[in-house]
Amino acid sequence: MPGWSGQLEKIDEYRWRIPKSAKAGMRVDGLIYADEKMLHQILEDKATEQVANVAFLPGIVGYSMAMPDIHWGYGFAIGGVAATRVSDGVISPGGVGFDINCGVRLMRTNLTVEEVRPHLNKLADAIFNDVPSGLGSKGNIKLNSREMEEVLIKGSRWAVNNGYGRKEDLLTTEEKGEIPGADPDRVSARAKERGNPQLGTLGSGNHFLEVAYIDEIYEPEIAQVMGLDHVGQVVLYVHCGSRGLGYQVADDYIKEMIRAMQKYGIEVPDRQLACAPVTSPEGQAYLGAMRCAANYAWANRQCITHWVREAFCRVMEMGEAKAGLELVYDVTHNIAKIEEHEVEGKKVKLCVHRKGATRAFPAGHPDVPPQYAKIGQPILIPGDMGRFSYVLVGTEQAMKETFGSTCHGAGRLQSRSAAKRNISGREVLEALDAKGITVRAGSLSGLAEEASESYKDVNDVVGVVQGAGISNKVARTRPIAVIKG
Amino acid sequence: MKRFELIEHTADIGLNAYGKDLPEAFANAAYGMFSIIDEVDNVREVETRRVEVSADDIEGLLFEWLNSLLYYFDVEMLLFKKFDIIEFGDTRMVANCRGEKYDSSRHQIKHGVKSATYHTLEVDRKENRVRVIFDI
Numbered sequence: 273m274p275g276w277s278g279q280l281e282k283i284d285e286y287r288w289r290i291p292k293s294a295k296a297g298m299r300v301d302g303l304i305y306a307d308e309k310m311l312h313q314i315l316e317d318k319a320t321e322q323v324a325n326v327a328f329l330p331g332i333v334g335y336s337m338a339m340p341d342i343h344w345g346y347g348f349a350i351g352g353v354a355a356t357r358v359s360d361g362v363i364s365p366g367g368v369g370f371d372i373n374c375g376v377r378l379m380r381t382n383l384t385v386e387e388v389r390p391h392l393n394k395l396a397d398a399i400f401n402d403v404p405s406g407l408g409s410k411g412n413i414k415l416n417s418r419e420m421e422e423v424l425i426k427g428s429r430w431a432v433n434n435g436y437g438r439k440e441d442l443l444t445t446e447e448k449g450e451i452p453g454a455d456p457d458r459v460s461a462r463a464k465e466r467g468n469p470q471l472g473t474l475g476s477g478n479h480f481l482e483v484a485y486i487d488e489i490y491e492p493e494i495a496q497v498m499g500l501d502h503v504g505q506v507v508l509y510v511h512c513g514s515r516g517l518g519y520q521v522a523d524d525y526i527k528e529m530i531r532a533m534q535k536y537g538i539e540v541p542d543r544q545l546a547c548a549p550v551t552s553p554e555g556q557a558y559l560g561a562m563r564c565a566a567n568y569a570w571a572n573r574q575c576i577t578h579w580v581r582e583a584f585c586r587v588m589e590m591g592e593a594k595a596g597l598e599l600v601y602d603v604t605h606n607i608a609k610i611e612e613h614e615v616e617g618k619k620v621k622l623c624v625h626r627k628g629a630t631r632a633f634p635a636g637h638p639d640v641p642p643q644y645a646k647i648g649q650p651i652l653i654p655g656d657m658g659r660f661s662y663v664l665v666g667t668e669q670a671m672k673e674t675f676g677s678t679c680h681g682a683g684r685l686q687s688r689s690a691a692k693r694n695i696s697g698r699e700v701l702e703a704l705d706a707k708g709i710t711v712r713a714g715s716l717s718g719l720a721e722e723a724s725e726s727y728k729d730v731n732d733v734v735g736v737v738q739g740a741g742i743s744n745k746v747a748r749t750r751p752i753a754v755i756k757g
Numbered sequence: 758m759k760r761f762e763l764i765e766h767t768a769d770i771g772l773n774a775y776g777k778d779l780p781e782a783f784a785n786a787a788y789g790m791f792s793i794i795d796e797v798d799n800v801r802e803v804e805t806r807r808v809e810v811s812a813d814d815i816e817g818l819l820f821e822w823l824n825s826l827l828y829y830f831d832v833e834m835l836l837f838k839k840f841d842i843i844e845f846g847d848t849r850m851v852a853n854c855r856g857e858k859y860d861s862s863r864h865q866i867k868h869g870v871k872s873a874t875y876h877t878l879e880v881d882r883k884e885n886r887v888r889v890i891f892d893i
Contacts, residue, residue, distance in 0.1 A: 317767050344767040346876030346890050370872045370892045407794070407866040466831040476869035477893055516831040519871045519892075523824050526875060527817065543816070543875035687765040688868075688893070717867055757869070 276320035280304075286740040289335075290324055297541065298327035303335035304342065305679075305736050310728065313685065314342055322349040325541045329354060330549075331361020333615050333622065337674055339629050340736035341683025341728060345369070347544030350628035350684075353677040356550065358610060358621040362538065363555045364547035365529060365562070367625030369606045370522040372562055373569035374479075374513030376652040377445070377577065377602035378663065380499045381506045381595055383588065385485035385752060388506045389708075391587050392483070396710045396753040398583035399481055403576050405474035405757035406714030413471045413575065420464050423471065424456045427567030428602075431574035436472075437581075438599075441574060443641050445602040446631065449570035451609075455560030459517070460524050463561075467517025467568055472575035474512050476714065476757035478722060481580060482509040482654070483753040484661060490745040494647045494665060498600050500747050507749055508584070508597070509661065510576050511654055513606065514569035521565045525558040550610075550623045559608070566607055573602060600663070601641075601650035605630045605680035613675050624675045632666035632678040632743050640666075651743055655682045655730030657711070657722060657754040658704055662734045662745060669741035678743040679734070682727040691726040692717065704754070713756040722756065761789030764890065770868065771877075771890035779815075779880070782887045783822060783850070784840035790823055791837055791856075793868050793891065794830070800838045800864065802855040811849040815880045818850060819887055823873040826854065834859040868893050 279294040283303075288311060290302030302323040306314055314320060319342050326348055327336035333355055342351035347366030356362055381388075388395065404411055415423065423430045428442055428449020442448045456464075474481065486505045489495045500507070514521075529546035532554040533539070538547060548554035581597045588595060608625045615622070633640050635648040644650060648665035655661045659682075670676050686694075695703075697716030700723045704711050713719045737743040764771035772789040776782035791797050810825050812818040829835045837856035844851040859866070871892040879888040 319767075346769065346874035346892060350768060366875075370874075407869045462828060466828060470831070476866070477871075516828075520824075520828070523820075523872055527812070527821070530817065530875075531813065543878065546875070684768045687767055688770060689763065689765055715866060 275316040278324070286736050290320065292327070295324045298324055300327050300332050301335050302327055304338045305740055306340045307732065307736055310340055310732055310736065317344040319344045319349040322347070323352065325545060326352060326354050328540050329356055329362055329364060329545065329547060330538055331356040333357060334675070339679035340733045341628065341679045341681050343684045345627065347542055348625070348627040351679060352627045353625065353629045353674055355613065355622040355624045355675045358550045358623055361550055361623060362547035363550045363558060363608055363623050364545050364625065365522050365525045365558055366544040366546060367627050368522070368562060368608050369627050370519045371513035371606055372518035372521060373566035373604045374606045375569065375573065375602060375604035376509060376511045376654055377573055378600040378652050379508040379577065379597050380600050381508070381597055383506045383595065384504045385506055386504070388483065389752065392710045392753050395483060395584065395587045396712045396755060398587045399580055400712035400755045402579045402583045403474055403481060404472065405755065407476045407757065409473050410469045411472035415468055415471065420468060421456045423571045424459060424564035424567055425454050426450055427570040428574040431571045436575040436578035441577065441599040444599045445570060446604055449574060449602065451563045451566050453560060454563035454567050456564055458557045458561035459521060459564045463517050463520035463524065466520050467515060470515040470517070471568070471572055473515060474576065474757045475515055476718060479512040479757055480657065481755040482751050484509060484749040484751045486747050487660065487750040488748040490747065495747050497644065497647050498650055498663065498746070499598055500600070500663065508580060509654060510573050510580065512572060512576065514565040515572065517568050518565040521561045525561060528554055528558070562608060566604065570602070601652060603630050603652050611675065622675065624677065626677055628680045629677045630680045631676055632670040632674070633676045634666045634668045634671050651678055653679060653681060653730060653734060656724040656727040657751055658707060658709065658724035660730055661749045662730060663747045664734065664743040665746055667741060667744055670743060674742050678737045682730040682733055684726060685728050686726050688721040691721045691723055694725060695720055695723050709751050710753040719756065760785040766890055769890055769893045771888065773886055773888050776885045778885055779882065780842040780845040782885050783819060784842055786819065786887050786889060787823060787826055787837065787840045790826065790870060790891065794870055795836055795867055796865050797838045800836045801857045802839055803857045804835060805853055805855050806835065807851065808854050809851045813848065815847045816878055818848060819880055819889060820873050820875060820878060822850060823889065827870060827872065836864060
């Protein structure tokens with residue numbers, strides 16, 4: 273696999289510039305956030321080329337950026353951030369990806385790891401059984417076409433109104449789990465058909481449910497505001513997205529955009545970057561459909577949250593009030609958002625594409641929930657299943673530099689087949705067991721592909737975003753049970 | 758001749774599929790995709806679906822063809838293994854696809870394929886070869 277041999281300039285310890293001159297057609301420079309050690313690995317695959325390709329998008333401002341968890345994707349690199357002017361720029365479905373609003377949420381509990389560990393096997397079984405996961409799993413929810421439309425418009429609120437979760441959950445979900453501007457008429461019948469049996473399912477691949485505990489707190493006062501009180505406190509993660517509905521929306525609109533590019537005379541170096549002006553009928557139709565898929569994903573995580581709570585309380589033999597299980601936050605890491613940012617001293621409306629990147633708004637930003645107004649938006653960074661995950665907060669520096677964005681995870685290091693050559697699913701299971709991590713997985717070979725060794729060390733990734741000042745570390749967690757599709 | 762070969766990708770999986778002509782390469786790409794999803798050998802040929810797809814060009818046709826088969830998997834839980842291409846042109850193709858419904862007691866799912874992507878997608882008419890990267 274040929275890597276990047278083009279131009280690259282070191283800006284400082286954490287920033288590397290791909291100058292516009294590296295590839296004819298780039299409208300802005302590329303910017304990679306990484307330390308020297310990570311950079312060597314990043315340059316080995318096609319991710320850097322993809323950062324350069326994204327810089328071709330009409331109306332792009334600032335830099336075509338890549339977070340330290342960057343790896344080779346399709347079209348955009350995973351870990352990519354690109355903002356385009358709404359007035360004369362484009363929107364690209366490839367800059368969001370197929371799993372629209374794939375995201376993560378975190379719940380806190382009132383229990384300690386010592387209290388939960390004796391029940392871990394039962395807990396993992398209960399969650400694995402209650403939440404449909406894996407390919408070929410069908411959800412427990414049946415929707416008629418009117419209900420589907422409601423899911424697409426109301427997102428998490430639909431779920432809460434139908435008994436899945438708590439009203440307060442909405443307050444601590446990005447966009448309150450209900451992004452405005454969703455237009456179900458822009459979602460094809462095929463997409464709705466695919467999404468219908470899958471609402472309330474985890475899916476497969478890197479999607480997971482995790483029981484973890486706080487292993488280190490870096491900012492006690494900030495952590496306290498999030499209800500993350502002490503080392504040893506048990507927390508739960510949910511990571512999944514919009515399932516077949518989102519994939520079909522992406523498929524439909526990539527085709528639409530390829531046609532639109534001819535119409536608007538746009539050229540890009542990779543068809544997967546197909547795009548259309550944000551304000552064009554095609555751009556607006558995609559936005560309307562993408563927001564539906566985003567709302568579907570929020571409803572999906574909300575339903576799953578409800579079943580995880582039920583399973584947890586049943587196994588621990590306690591009520592929800594005693595268990596806690598409050599939603600700390602829910603972030604999306606595959607989305608395009610219309611946001612206002614400062615560009616060259618002026619407030620400008622931008623379309624911010626985050627493809628495997630998380631929003632990272634600072635304290636005081638109007639889109640940060642009131643309870644977090646003083647600390648900034650919580651950011652959830654799941655690592656791999658054998659090591660750590662992080663809770664961070666957004667910063668002013670992110671607002672100035674990355675359109676309020678940061679990394680989204682550890683980022684893959686090696687291919688799936690390389691992972692399987694190096695380790696078997698059985699060995700992964702044993703290694704995790706030795707670390708005190710209980711695993712339930714639909715597929716053993718799938719587990720091998722998700723081995724810790726396949727991922728970058730999330731400590732390094734978070735070290736870079738902290739070092740660069742675009743996020744601040746609040747707490748770190750360690751897994752004790754992982755449920756995978 | 759090899760029907761297909763997998764391409765290594767950091768996060769996803771791709772394939773090159775071959776044939777004596779393009780329709781066969783398209784059929785082998787579909788076979789390769791289902792080999793990524795499950796153990797194709799365990800799938801019986803008991804159900805048939807006539808799949809008709811059209812697109813603006815041959816690359817679009819490959820994208821549409823593979824994604825249409827994924828749609829059948831999501832909606833009807835159908836795993837295909839045999840693809841008889843009845844009609845084939847640059848912008849339209851018709852195929853009879855044979856396979857069976859997913860049965861968790863007999864079928865081992867290996868990967869969820871979210872979609873075929875356009876990233877480095879290629880239809881090589883001279884070599885009767887197609888290349889596609891899937892989002893896993």
